Amino acid sequence: xxxxxxxxxxxxxxxxxxxxxxxxxxxIDLMYEGIPGDRHFGYTKLSNGRERMYPRxxxxxxxxxxxxxxxxxxxxxxxxxxxxxxxxxxxxxxxVISGFPSLSQLPxxxxxxxxxxxxLYCEGENFPCxxxxxxxxxxxxxxxxxxxxxxxxxxxxxxxxCSVEREGEIRPDSTIDIYVNLEWxxxxxxxxxxxxxxx
Amino acid sequence: xxxxxxxxxxxxxxxxxxxxxxxxxxxIDLMYEGIPGDRHFGYTKLSNGRERMYPRxxxxxxxxxxxxxxxxxxxxxxxxxxxxxxxxxxxxxxxVISGFPSLSQLPxxxxxxxxxxxxLYCEGENFPCxxxxxxxxxxxxxxxxxxxxxxxxxxxxxxxxCSVEREGEIRPDSTIDIYVNLEWxxxxxxxxxxxxxxx
Numbered sequence: 001x002x003x004x005x006x007x008x009x010x011x012x013x014x015x016x017x018x019x020x021x022x023x024x025x026x027x028i029d030l031m032y033e034g035i036p037g038d039r040h041f042g043y044t045k046l047s048n049g050r051e052r053m054y055p056r057x058x059x060x061x062x063x064x065x066x067x068x069x070x071x072x073x074x075x076x077x078x079x080x081x082x083x084x085x086x087x088x089x090x091x092x093x094x095x096v097i098s099g100f101p102s103l104s105q106l107p108x109x110x111x112x113x114x115x116x117x118x119x120l121y122c123e124g125e126n127f128p129c130x131x132x133x134x135x136x137x138x139x140x141x142x143x144x145x146x147x148x149x150x151x152x153x154x155x156x157x158x159x160x161x162c163s164v165e166r167e168g169e170i171r172p173d174s175t176i177d178i179y180v181n182l183e184w185x186x187x188x189x190x191x192x193x194x195x196x197x198x199x
Numbered sequence: 200x201x202x203x204x205x206x207x208x209x210x211x212x213x214x215x216x217x218x219x220x221x222x223x224x225x226x227i228d229l230m231y232e233g234i235p236g237d238r239h240f241g242y243t244k245l246s247n248g249r250e251r252m253y254p255r256x257x258x259x260x261x262x263x264x265x266x267x268x269x270x271x272x273x274x275x276x277x278x279x280x281x282x283x284x285x286x287x288x289x290x291x292x293x294x295v296i297s298g299f300p301s302l303s304q305l306p307x308x309x310x311x312x313x314x315x316x317x318x319l320y321c322e323g324e325n326f327p328c329x330x331x332x333x334x335x336x337x338x339x340x341x342x343x344x345x346x347x348x349x350x351x352x353x354x355x356x357x358x359x360x361c362s363v364e365r366e367g368e369i370r371p372d373s374t375i376d377i378y379v380n381l382e383w384x385x386x387x388x389x390x391x392x393x394x395x396x397x398x
Contacts, residue, residue: 043231043242053378054316060318061320061362109323111252123308124308165259165260166253167258177252181307183323184306
């Protein structure tokens with residue numbers, strides 16, 4: 001694994017689990033179920049269109065406990081949409097980091113370690129859906145079709161989702177260690193075969 | 200995702216959690232904690248040399264609940280060692296499948312779905328350690344240095360470890376659907392950069 005650093009700029013949780021939008025908090029105590037009180041808290045969740053191998057609404061293990069945005073990617077998405085800013089609150093993010101401009105490409109299986117020892121496990125890229133775009137639209141009423149454009153323009157810039165690998169306290173203004181999982185490096189799945197091979 | 204099929208040949212659990220060796224069972228009821236009664240059952244486990252980002256013995260989420268072997272890979276490992284057979288019991292396996300000769304290369308994030316709807320999530324390749332080699336040695340006393348040779352010769356043939364994504368019953372002699380995670384296909388991490396890029 002390769003280790004890189006980044007900085008926690010903000011932590012956020014949903015004040016009301018019914019509501020997608022998050023609010024800034026000074027500290028989070030990560031549990032194996034996720035962020036206490038947050039919309040995505042739980043060992044399990046109900047499957048949706050992101051897990052198409054299951055009938056919609058199937059109870060499965062929850063891998064989307066914590067969502068993380070890169071400040072640099074957020075700025076780039078705002079630039080592409082021609083708006084001044086996209087607030088992480090509007091996207092329902094739980095964390096914003098800086099100094100890691102390709103967060104959305106971080107491979108599954110990478111780890112993010114905090115000064116307390118708490119740790120998140122990267123479960124893969126997040127993908128834009130239409131709800132955050134509707135919230136962005138409400139702040140920029142003069143700009144047309146932001147919900148639809150957000151889904152397209154924010155693709156590859158929407159950050160990652162994580163599960164908790166080790167419990168503990170996390171705070172803003174701290175430095176994190178990102179252990180990049182390179183297991184797939186140099187591998188290539190062989191289409192049409194019955195397995196894959198290392199090239 | 201690409202979907203392939205394979206066949207469950209055997210299911211096994213540890214009779215005594217103190218003992219590494221597994222025994223065949225006619226059915227397993229998968230729980231989110233893993234296989235009831237098995238050595239690797241639990242939401243959490245203590246970290247070891249496989250998770251070097253944590254001090255040894257740190258409580259972390261358990262991703263090694265279920266270990267799976269490919270019959271074809273087992274046969275190849277036996278051939279390389281010059282012995283007649285390697286029994287999955289000796290390796291502490293929980294499942295043996297056939298018809299999937301490159302199981303050890305299955306990318307993390309792939310899913311294995313059973314007829315009941317139960318599902319396992321691939322957490323990555325297993326790596327040979329010296330204990331199974333010592334057990335193999337006890338069955339082939341005339342062949343020198345099997346523990347050390349097993350670690351080397353079985354590398355890349357040791358199968359995968361999984362966690363339970365959906366609870367349910369699993370049985371031998373059933374067909375499984377393997378949803379191969381291809382998210383990393385065509386990507387390449389940029390060494391020395393602050394992120395990675397899609398090529």
